[in-house]
Amino acid sequence: MNLSDLKTSAQVHDEQRHDPEFSSEWNRTAFANDVALRILRYRREHGLTQTALAREVGMTQSVIARLESGDQPPSIATLAKLSKGTGMDFEVPRGFRTGSQ
Secondary structure: OOHHHOOOHHHHHHHHOOOHHHHHHHHHHHHHHHHHHHHHHHHHHHOOOHHHHHHHHOOOHHHHHHHHHOOOOOOHHHHHHHHHHHOOOOOOOOOOOOOOO
């Protein structure tokens, strides 16, 4: 299989969006994925490793790695540390349930 044969995430999402289980999981992880992408972008733009960013914001490398996985939403305390340490602002969605970071 060639890379060009693979579907894009947009194509997969479009095909699966009517599946209630898929939609539920997509919605559950949307905010966590947004946070993950923003952290990755910040690190790339600032030339930081996970460890360097962790030191900058007062966390451990393992927390940064979990955040970058996008599997679970971050806690409000974690978002506050990220915001204070990086200057990023986060708009918490209505009905947000905190994670365990």
